[in-house]
Amino acid sequence: MKVLIDFTIIPLGVGVSLSPYVARCHEIFEKRKITSTLHANGTNLEGEWDDVMGAIKECHELIHQTGVPRIASIIKVGTRTDRSQTMDDKIKSVNSKLHRA
Amino acid sequence: MKVLIDFTIIPLGVGVSLSPYVARCHEIFEKRKITSTLHANGTNLEGEWDDVMGAIKECHELIHQTGVPRIASIIKVGTRTDRSQTMDDKIKSVNSKLHRA
């Protein structure tokens, strides 16, 4: 089962600067060869369910190992069986429908 | 790694009545003995990461098998290493701090 995911990680108890932790997660995604795209409020991920969810689990585990006591994260999941659709397809589909002069 | 999760499933392409699908997920949670509490906008789940995430995956798979072509879901995740905390603990902790006359 393929999945498109938007993942946001929020480490708690470590101050207000979260970008070092987001960067650690991206290194996991790269190491595991998960297709990922960073945006301003999270990271889009694309792949097989187990691969993507496994990477997210490693991200929680690794960040705890660096001494972070509590983590909140938000995983927005999309699965579909009617057709294959990539992250790029979704963006193109919206853009094609914008009534721009 | 223990996890507290708030899970919301939104089947698409099947009209506006979603409760039959939420009920199917709850049957999976019960079968797998995942501690779960239904609320008005989702289901709280408590357990080991792999157990809870495995149940959520089965939920997506089962609902697709019933003919639903597309599913969106939202998984709010909480993990912590500083102490053990149940769903009940979290609710009691807030209630103890309400300044009620």
Next chain:
Amino acid sequence: MKVLIDFTIIPLGVGVSLSPYVARCHEIFEKRKITSTLHANGTNLEGEWDDVMGAIKECHELIHQTGVPRIASIIKVGTRTDRSQTMDDKIKSVNSKLHRA
């Protein structure tokens, strides 16, 4: 426009104990007479769009005023025009479909 909302607030830069802040939000909801139900991973809110969103805004503002430098929150929104539905209706609808022996 009526709205059913699941609201989760995550203050950052204040350590790992978040329940005092959740309690402050609940006092706002009570003061503004917003129907609210606390659960383990957030608070369900019910009312007119402007009333509920106004209370959420006051919650962000008040928590910043107590010295919290950064806040993340998650607002899951439901609106419908086909029929009126309360938070209780949603829970009853799922429970009625559970195949319990």
Next chain:
Amino acid sequence: MKVLIDFTIIPLGVGVSLSPYVARCHEIFEKRKITSTLHANGTNLEGEWDDVMGAIKECHELIHQTGVPRIASIIKVGTRTDRSQTMDDKIKSVNSKLHRA
């Protein structure tokens, strides 16, 4: 109060193709001059709280007016008082911390 938001809209009861509705929302954001960036699983928005939330409300209202009976949406909110930060700042901050060869 400035806000950075990630907004995802999920119209229900209208089949599996959601991009026309996302496009309608983007037209509202452009009309109202809200800074917005589309990504594969939502739209990032930046501006004053009331401006951004007002645009999201109009988005729900407009989509209902086109005949959509039920809408779910997810609003991830970020506010901070310690410093000003744009969407671009957040992305640059993560990228600067990636240990890329």
